[in-house]
Every structure is written in C-alpha cells, then in structure tokens.
Amino acid sequence: MRCRKCPKRAVLGLPRHNTAFCGGCLTEFVRSQVQRAIKAQQMFSPDDRVLVAVSGGKDSLTLWEILLKLGYRADALYVDLGIPGYSSRSKEKVEQFAKVVAEPCGSQLTIHTVEEDAGAGIKELANLIKRPTCSACGTIKRYQFNRVAWQNHYDVMATGHNLDDEAARLLGNVLQWQEEYLQKQSPTLPASIEGFAKKVKPLYRMTEREIAAYAVVNRIDYLVEECPMAKGAKMLVYKDALNRLEAESPGTKQRFYWGFLDRQEKSSSVAPSMTQIDQTTLQPCTVCSQPTTAGTCSFCRMMARAKTTVK
Amino acid sequence: MKVHLSHPTRDVVIQGPKRVADVFKELNLIPEAFLIIRGQDLLTEDETVADGDSIEIRPVISGG
Ligand code: SF4
Ligand SMILES: [Zn+2]
Ligand SMILES: [Zn+2]
Numbered sequence: 001m002r003c004r005k006c007p008k009r010a011v012l013g014l015p016r017h018n019t020a021f022c023g024g025c026l027t028e029f030v031r032s033q034v035q036r037a038i039k040a041q042q043m044f045s046p047d048d049r050v051l052v053a054v055s056g057g058k059d060s061l062t063l064w065e066i067l068l069k070l071g072y073r074a075d076a077l078y079v080d081l082g083i084p085g086y087s088s089r090s091k092e093k094v095e096q097f098a099k100v101v102a103e104p105c106g107s108q109l110t111i112h113t114v115e116e117d118a119g120a121g122i123k124e125l126a127n128l129i130k131r132p133t134c135s136a137c138g139t140i141k142r143y144q145f146n147r148v149a150w151q152n153h154y155d156v157m158a159t160g161h162n163l164d165d166e167a168a169r170l171l172g173n174v175l176q177w178q179e180e181y182l183q184k185q186s187p188t189l190p191a192s193i194e195g196f197a198k199k200v201k202p203l204y205r206m207t208e209r210e211i212a213a214y215a216v217v218n219r220i221d222y223l224v225e226e227c228p229m230a231k232g233a234k235m236l237v238y239k240d241a242l243n244r245l246e247a248e249s250p251g252t253k254q255r256f257y258w259g260f261l262d263r264q265e266k267s268s269s270v271a272p273s274m275t276q277i278d279q280t281t282l283q284p285c286t287v288c289s290q291p292t293t294a295g296t297c298s299f300c301r302m303m304a305r306a307k308t309t310v311k
Numbered sequence: 312m313k314v315h316l317s318h319p320t321r322d323v324v325i326q327g328p329k330r331v332a333d334v335f336k337e338l339n340l341i342p343e344a345f346l347i348i349r350g351q352d353l354l355t356e357d358e359t360v361a362d363g364d365s366i367e368i369r370p371v372i373s374g375g
Binding site for chain 1: 344
C-alpha cells in the first residue's frame, strides 16, 4: 500500500477516510485533526495554560506530545494510584517522557500520590469503603485533576479521550437511556461555575488505532499494559461491538458520535445549557469547597468514610 | 513466523509467508483493534510477513 499523499510506503490504512498514510503524512494528519478539534470546539488558544491528565498510556502521552508540537503551553498531572506493579511501571513511562520530550519544551509534570494523601492505595481505599475500585478511582482522579487545575490557575484541563472512548460511552448511555449523562459527552465542557475547571478532549476526532499508530511512528514510549482493574470492563464490550460494525461499514464510529454532537448543537438553543443546570444544582462542598450537588462532595465523603473505617 | 501478543502476553508460531490480513483471520482478530509491528515499522494489511519474521500484534483498545 502506498501513501495517498506522497510516494512513500503507507504505514496505516484509514478506511473511514478511504485513505492511507506514510509515517510523516500520518503525523501531519493527526496533528491537523487535533488542531481542527481545538478550534472547532473552542477548546483553548495559544495563550492559555493547559493541564493534561496523563496516565502513561498511548492516548494521554500522545496528546501531551501533540499539544507541545503544536506550540501550546501544556503541563501534565499524573495521579499515582498505588496499584502494585502497574502504577510504578506507568509512572516510569510518564517520568521518562517528561524528561526526554516535555521538559526540553519548557513543560512540567506534577505527580499526585494517592497513598500520601489518603494513607492507602486505590485498591485498599475502595475495599475500605466497599465501592468498586474503578468508581473510587474515578472520583479521586476527577477530584485531583480539578483541584490541581483550579489551584494552579490553569485555563483548561485536557484528557486523552478518543473517538472510540466517546462512541463507546455514548452507546452505553443510549442503551440504558441515561439521558442526564448525554449533556456531559461534549468534547468541551465549560467552567460552568466557580471551582470547576473547563474540560476538553482534543483527541475526539481520532480513533484509538490512529493514535497508537501515531505513537509508534513518533517513538512515544507508552505503557502497552492495561490497568489490571480494567479487565472485563463494560466499555471493552461496547468498543468491540463498535469495531465489528466499523469493519463492516467504515466510518460508523464517527457518524455515531459526531452525528450526536451535531444534533446536540442544534438542540442547544432549546434545552437548558449545562452551565445553567450546574449553576442551579451545584454549591461549594462544606469541607473542601469544590462544587457538588450534595452538601459534602463525594471525594470528601469517601475520605471521611475511609478514615473512620481505619480507626 | 513468531507472533507476539499482549493481554495476556504470549507468543505463538504460525505458518508463513502470509499477508497481514490473513494473519488477522487466522488468529480471529479484528484489524481495527490492533497494530502490526515488525521491528519498528507498522505494516498495513496488504503486506506479507515472511516465515522467518517476528511480528508484534499490539492491541490498541483500552478499557478506561
Ligand atoms: S481501570 Fe479502574 S482502577 Fe484502573 S485506572 Fe481505570 S478507573 Fe482506575
Ligand atoms: Zn506520505
Ligand atoms: Zn469536598
């Protein structure tokens, strides 16, 4: 297979665009798609300070690299969950990337260690409060990213969610008719209220496969290994189903998710905006003052419960 | 050819030469969920892997 843009050998076919690219043209394509996403969804400008949530996996490290290559002011935050083996291996990848790629661009990495803060790693913490590990983990990561972004005056927080992630999540939400979650599936969520950072997903136009290919071509050394807690996750089933549809009919994933975004945009003049909903339903947490729908936010309730169980 | 797979990590040997698309078929994998890497190079589905080659089939789907 030849590259469709130059005479070189192709490294990746992109059936959804009916094309194929060599390494150099793929790199150019991916970066231009990310730039297009940033502009189209009004994510941030070159003056803004961006905080990238990194895990050591392909999506977040690739996102950090692309933002730096595009000239954005992107720092990163890594949350060390304290999962034996996996956490130290992922942290090593992140630190290595920071040293070799990010620091020479003047970008910095912040590390938050759950164990230092909560006295236990995520698994023990979840056991202690009898919640599934991934749900406790989600609460902690959301909380810490928002806290660091807000306290350090970042303009926006960016995550590595890609087209596969968003299409799978949309499929899950639609299958259960969880309409209240659909509002939150936009690639740009505003800083709706004091204490909440703006959140963006600049990779929402790229499939996981394209991102992984970009990472391989650009020698981004990421952790291929998955978090051991992710086994059997519902998301994997949805992603697999969507990939089977994609194989039969290329472009299914993007038609599904982008089509949803188009419809959402059209209906936004009628439905109350997320900002309006947030402003009427959220108030500062009585303990930490991050916005919450309850009196005390779920992170503070979790920490309080963990502490009483320890005693 | 030697094929390295992940999740869980394992190596299998299959008969070559074979086109990448046929390697996928033989292992019952969907191409959209993987990359094929030989050395440091990515291979497209129409390329042929020789019997003496070692390749990695790397999953690209994450659970988070
Ligand atoms: S799989 Fe679960 S525990 Fe592991 S990082 Fe993801 S949410 Fe956290
Ligand atoms: Zn090219
Ligand atoms: Zn709180």
